[in-house]
Amino acid sequence: MIQSILEIRHLRTLQALRDSGSLVRAAQLLNLTQSALSHQIKLLEDRYGTPLFERKSVPPQFSATGTRLLQLADAVLPQVEAAERDVARLSQGQGGQLRIAVECHTCFDWLMPAMDAFRARWPEVELDIVSGFHADPVGLLHQGRADLAIVSEVDAQEQGVDYHPLFGFEIRALLANTHALLAKPYLVAQDFADQTVITYPVPDEMLDLVRQVLEPAGVRPPRRTTELTVAMLQLVASGRGVAALPLWAVQGYLDRGYVAARPIGTRGLRGELHAACLPQLSSRPFLQDFVRVTRETSFVTLKGVELL
Secondary structure (H helix, E strand, O other): OOOOOOOHHHHHHHHHHHHHOOHHHHHHHHOOOHHHHHHHHHHHHHHHOOOOEEOOOOOOEEOHHHHHHHHHHHHHHHHHHHHHHHHHHHHHOOOEEEEEEEOOOOOHHHHHHHHHHHHHHOOOEEEEEOOOOOOOHHHHHHOOOOOEEEEOOOOOOOOOOEEEEEEEEEEEEEEOOOOHHHHOOOEOHHHHOOOOEEEOOOOHHHOHHHHHHHHHHOOOOOEEEOOOHHHHHHHHHOOOOEEEEEHHHHHHHHHOOOOEEEOEOOOOEEEEEEEEEOHHHHOOHHHHHHHHHHHHHHHHHOOOOEEO
């Protein structure tokens, strides 16, 4: 009988490589170093005596051997994960609820697909979104009005709250296609001084552009607010002002040439998202799976995000 060297981790590696499109992103998705990932792949290639994929192609083009192992991964891994969820249900009981509060207007772009994927895996868990925008979603956890809060910062002073990192992303300045500032490779705080800055109607401490760039430089430009992302983009396209939004939230508009974008600062302006909950929920398998599904679906589907 042939002794197989295949392990679950090998199958997950191949899936991650296909889904993420590169060795670098696959390593990040699996929380491994690139060298550790390459070692796994080389082990399999040495065992089978053939490459699993074409190294120079992006995304990777799998060989017949690699394709066959991917077929195995697609067949086996869902059964393994389903069995693990079943065991968790048996040991900790079925059911539960996950009421989600958000503090960012663009969160729904990635939250809806994550919720759909989670619902298919945990149909007995009641999913809901706490209606409306919330300036203090963590406060809703303490009040018993929400179970999970999506936040942009970890408050080290907040007692009795667990934070689960999701992903980081770049925030770009958005300008009309004929804007004079497009002549610059990137924008700095002073470039916004004589521009109307269009934002969501939220406190300044929740706006990365204001908190990280404008306020430290003492720049206070004219402001205009709107609740809707599409309205913000229409105003920018019409030359009524400039805005700053996550790259993943506006990539489709940039691809169509509706507006233009520039980095903010020499290193770019970065934002983060975390999931916050009370400690008693952190240990529940369905919460851990929700965080994992959210990280994975966002990493694979959103342009330019990095796992935290």
